[in-house]
Amino acid sequence: MKRANLALLIVLACVAALPLVGGAYALRLGTMACMYAILALSWNVVGGLAGYPSFATAAFFGFGAYVTGVLLNAGVPLTPSILAAFIGSFVLAGLLGAVLLRLRGHYFAIASLSLVGVLRELANNATDLTGGGMGLNIPLASGSSIMADALFFFYGMWGLLLATALMVIIVSASKLGFGLVCIRQNETAANMIGLNATLYKSIAFGLSACFVAAAGGLYAAWVHYIDPSDVFDILYSVKPIVMTLMGGLGSPLGAACGAFLYLVLEEVVWRNYIQIHSGVLGVLIVALLLLLPHGLVSLRFRNFWRKAKHV
Amino acid sequence: MLAAQIIINALVLGCLYACIAIGFSLVWGVLNVINLIHGSIIVLGAYLAWGAYQSMAISPWYVLPVAVPVFFVFGYLLQRLLLNRVLHAPVLVTLTLTFGLDLILNNAMIYFFKADYRKLTLKPPMGSVSLFHVVVPVDRLIATVLALALTGLLYLLLRHSRIGRAIVAVRLDRDAAILMGVDVRSIYAIAFGIGAALAGCAGVLMALIFPISALTSSSYLDKAFVVCVLGGLGSVSGALAGGLLLALVEGIGSAAIGPAYATTLSFALLIVFLLFRPQGLLGRKGFE
Numbered sequence: 328m329k330r331a332n333l334a335l336l337i338v339l340a341c342v343a344a345l346p347l348v349g350g351a352y353a354l355r356l357g358t359m360a361c362m363y364a365i366l367a368l369s370w371n372v373v374g375g376l377a378g379y380p381s382f383a384t385a386a387f388f389g390f391g392a393y394v395t396g397v398l399l400n401a402g403v404p405l406t407p408s409i410l411a412a413f414i415g416s417f418v419l420a421g422l423l424g425a426v427l428l429r430l431r432g433h434y435f436a437i438a439s440l441s442l443v444g445v446l447r448e449l450a451n452n453a454t455d456l457t458g459g460g461m462g463l464n465i466p467l468a469s470g471s472s473i474m475a476d477a478l479f480f481f482y483g484m485w486g487l488l489l490a491t492a493l494m495v496i497i498v499s500a501s502k503l504g505f506g507l508v509c510i511r512q513n514e515t516a517a518n519m520i521g522l523n524a525t526l527y528k529s530i531a532f533g534l535s536a537c538f539v540a541a542a543g544g545l546y547a548a549w550v551h552y553i554d555p556s557d558v559f560d561i562l563y564s565v566k567p568i569v570m571t572l573m574g575g576l577g578s579p580l581g582a583a584c585g586a587f588l589y590l591v592l593e594e595v596v597w598r599n600y601i602q603i604h605s606g607v608l609g610v611l612i613v614a615l616l617l618l619l620p621h622g623l624v625s626l627r628f629r630n631f632w633r634k635a636k637h638v
Numbered sequence: 639m640l641a642a643q644i645i646i647n648a649l650v651l652g653c654l655y656a657c658i659a660i661g662f663s664l665v666w667g668v669l670n671v672i673n674l675i676h677g678s679i680i681v682l683g684a685y686l687a688w689g690a691y692q693s694m695a696i697s698p699w700y701v702l703p704v705a706v707p708v709f710f711v712f713g714y715l716l717q718r719l720l721l722n723r724v725l726h727a728p729v730l731v732t733l734t735l736t737f738g739l740d741l742i743l744n745n746a747m748i749y750f751f752k753a754d755y756r757k758l759t760l761k762p763p764m765g766s767v768s769l770f771h772v773v774v775p776v777d778r779l780i781a782t783v784l785a786l787a788l789t790g791l792l793y794l795l796l797r798h799s800r801i802g803r804a805i806v807a808v809r810l811d812r813d814a815a816i817l818m819g820v821d822v823r824s825i826y827a828i829a830f831g832i833g834a835a836l837a838g839c840a841g842v843l844m845a846l847i848f849p850i851s852a853l854t855s856s857s858y859l860d861k862a863f864v865v866c867v868l869g870g871l872g873s874v875s876g877a878l879a880g881g882l883l884l885a886l887v888e889g890i891g892s893a894a895i896g897p898a899y900a901t902t903l904s905f906a907l908l909i910v911f912l913l914f915r916p917q918g919l920l921g922r923k924g925f926e
Contacts, residue, residue: 380730448902612738624742
């Protein structure tokens, strides 16, 4: 466990050195990679540790993007806006989690999936606040050069990724992480021995939402334009799951590496076969699930990750 | 009169919703798989009807007898070759697998049929019937009657045929069904095939009414979700009740607070039902 977490931090340190070797395009890819890794690591808290198949990632990503976008338009600086998205989504997810996490299995999956739909429709309809279907333009953060801007957002996203990774490492080593694993293995038994399952699950759901929302906020400031079908795209819910499955369920290192690998594959397919890119993604998903169900981690760390198989 | 028109519209739409959801409900109930490819199969059925009418002027209701075997074989093979391998994996795996399959089918349809919206326009148009100022288009009425007929057919199949009883037995208690000599693997494949056939037929009927595009598949899927949860999982009558309830809520909701909020309303209803009545309106453990 310790060694894999150390490896995760080393991988992140290597990513931080990217601006030394790459140009603006590499920085853009690096920023996306960090964003994907944030989503995958966050999903891993509720999906990997607690074993709840959450499809709500897109809901909190869009929530964060819209909170930040609206606040930026109101003249609030970037950092407090993202902080507001962070705290707001933690509270929202905690409250929703206390209600939704009473459901299990398919029912929880569908409820979390429809959460995305509810928030998307709300953003679509609240035209005065969010611009509705026309989307929301977000003022440029700084007047500096393109390269400085790219560098700023890359390190912003990277810092957020580092914070997410530290959160995941701390959680998995703490009593909270232990409790979540108990819940995954047998929730009724965990309840019996006096573990407050509702509280634990709600905190896990909140933690899995707040970093995603902050990433969404940074994304909104980065791309300067968001609309409901973009940031509440259900693919933002599915991609982290695919990345985590690719890397190995329940392992932070696997989730981060899965995210990086996924981005590379996506970029290659997107650049070369734009017309069939979602079909290729589908083939990739199907092949992955049928041929390598325990992810890349299982190739070498098979004995290390015995836990992952029970998820 | 407006109220009567809204109610009638909702009843017509409700039968179509039931038809959309019924195959989805069967697969979910029997195989315990949320079949995310369902929406794309519906659209494929709609394209089949559209293609037959454009190229050979065959009316959609004559396409139905062709659609049943074609989509049955498609679903049967899909289950046998792919889904069977992960059937006992956790929820996450089956969901993600069907999502991947949906991406493939949807992309293939956009590639071959383009993303343009198509419309099947009957020539000459069939007009509408009106009774006490309540107007119903004839093509919509025919689609509703056929949807009800398909629903009834499934009910009879499950109730009175050997295969149907075996499907119900597997749904009730898989292990007991194995002990009674039911070949569960083949029942799973047949149930999935029936689900696909119903989706294809629903698509053929939808082609009469709604515009056709691969982009609409997710909205069909959303309806199927909501109908299943509202009505109760895996029963024919439940799907019918759920379809009617959803259509009524949407119709009355859009008249009262505006059509923009109809989808929000149906999702909110879905979450309320999941929390307080997860077995749905007519949910029981058995299938019929």
